[in-house]
Amino acid sequence: MIPVNNIHVRTIVTWIAILMMYAGFLLSRAVLSTGTILFIANALLQNNWKQRWINFLADKKSVFFTFLFWIPFLTFFWSADKSEWAFNIQGKLPLLLFPLVFAMPVIRSKKEMLWLSFLFILFITGGTIWSIIQYLPYAPSIDAGYYKGLVMLTPSSRDYIRFSWAINIAILLAARLLTAEPLMISKAWRIILTFIISWLIIYLHILSSKTGILGLYLIAFIFFSLRIYATKKKWRYIPLILFLLAAPFIAYNTLPTFKLRTQYVHWDYSHYSKGEYAEGLSDATRINSFNAGWDILKNKWIGGVGFGDIKNEATEWYSQHTPWVSKPEMISPSSEILMYGCGAGFTGAVVLIIVLLIPFFQKKQSPVFYCFHALCLFAFLYEAGLDMQYGVFLYGFFSFWFTDRKVAEG
Numbered sequence: 001m002i003p004v005n006n007i008h009v010r011t012i013v014t015w016i017a018i019l020m021m022y023a024g025f026l027l028s029r030a031v032l033s034t035g036t037i038l039f040i041a042n043a044l045l046q047n048n049w050k051q052r053w054i055n056f057l058a059d060k061k062s063v064f065f066t067f068l069f070w071i072p073f074l075t076f077f078w079s080a081d082k083s084e085w086a087f088n089i090q091g092k093l094p095l096l097l098f099p100l101v102f103a104m105p106v107i108r109s110k111k112e113m114l115w116l117s118f119l120f121i122l123f124i125t126g127g128t129i130w131s132i133i134q135y136l137p138y139a140p141s142i143d144a145g146y147y148k149g150l151v152m153l154t155p156s157s158r159d160y161i162r163f164s165w166a167i168n169i170a171i172l173l174a175a176r177l178l179t180a181e182p183l184m185i186s187k188a189w190r191i192i193l194t195f196i197i198s199w200l201i202i203y204l205h206i207l208s209s210k211t212g213i214l215g216l217y218l219i220a221f222i223f224f225s226l227r228i229y230a231t232k233k234k235w236r237y238i239p240l241i242l243f244l245l246a247a248p249f250i251a252y253n254t255l256p257t258f259k260l261r262t263q264y265v266h267w268d269y270s271h272y273s274k275g276e277y278a279e280g281l282s283d284a285t286r287i288n289s290f291n292a293g294w295d296i297l298k299n300k301w302i303g304g305v306g307f308g309d310i311k312n313e314a315t316e317w318y319s320q321h322t323p324w325v326s327k328p329e330m331i332s333p334s335s336e337i338l339m340y341g342c343g344a345g346f347t348g349a350v351v352l353i354i355v356l357l358i359p360f361f362q363k364k365q366s367p368v369f370y371c372f373h374a375l376c377l378f379a380f381l382y383e384a385g386l387d388m389q390y391g392v393f394l395y396g397f398f399s400f401w402f403t404d405r406k407v408a409e410g
Contacts, residue, residue: 085308164212208261293333
């Protein structure tokens with residue numbers, strides 16, 4: 001046990017662990033795992049378990065959040081593939097432990113929380129700059145790939161979907177610093193943050209990830225709606241709203257990647273809307289996975305097939321209903337709600353929906369809190385974000401980081 005009064009040691013370890021998670025998200029899954037383990041162990045290996053447990057049980061959001069782990073865990077009893085079940089459960093373990101970690105303050109002061117938020121913004125911004133540096137020397141050939149559904153190199157093991165999700169989180173953190181902490185942010189830092197937000201918005205349009213761009217406009221709409229409702233000086237937001245409305249048209253006429261990506265999406269739609277198959281179409285593959293997931297859920301609506309057998313059941317569905325689809329495109333249901341439904345029946349799907357909706361009923365939270373949870377709810381409709389390490393980190397960690405709560409006393 002680390003002595004409970006050894007505040008400075010705990011703080012140093014917390015900083016190291018969080019920075020390792022930031023760096024690991026961009027560079028190395030192993031570093032992300034190590035940072036996560038260190039962050040959780042540093043918090044839980046304290047002799048304050050009684051108060052931690054009391055705080056945890058008093059927070060309905062935290063209690064329900066752990067069901068994201070317990071629901072898959074309980075399907076052990078009817079999962080035939082135990083090794084796949086174990087792999088799935090291992091990846092979801094932070095969803096059980098993050099609520100317990102954040103049941104007690106993990107940061108000593110609000111200033112430290114501001115700095116840690118700003119460092120995540122810098123890490124993500126650095127990742128976008130690296131991505132652009134990789135793109136510029138080969139721009140013509142990379143641009144051509146956009147019409148085939150390819151994208152430029154990104155950090156996070158080239159997982160551009162989760163990386164674009166992280167960019168939107170960085171934008172929300174910057175907006176939080178600008179709006180929620182006006183007395184703690186100097187004019188110079190406000191200019192820097194404004195510049196970073198502008199750059200991240202531009203980069204999202206260059207990257208042209210559908211998840212990133214649609215998420216950007218969703219959180220912008222919610223954020224401006226809440227800010228306009230709360231202020232008397234509504235005219236201040238008119239130029240920003242006009243800019244966001246014009247941004248897609250500007251991007252289409254100035255950014256080759258955005259234009260070609262838009263044309264690819266249209267071409268993709270023109271095929272799958274007619275029931276035609278062409279290998280490599282991302283949206284068509286996603287729709288096939290929806291159909292597979294829905295049929296599995298309907299056939300096993302009581303308890304699902306177990307989280308160990310979702311992949312096998314999906315592959316069997318493709319073999320029976322779409323045998324012409326190539327094996328790499330026989331993916332598991334591309335929806336977190338369907339994943340929980342397939343794994344644990346309608347009960348699993350309903351529990352996930354409840355967990356996703358609970359934050360919207362929490363009072364006295366900042367606009368970016370609701371924006372973040374809207375972003376996650378939207379993404380989980382058509383992405384299985386909790387089926388991978390990056391998604392578990394982004395959703396599990398920032399669900400509590402965005403929550404306005406007391407910090408530890410310095």
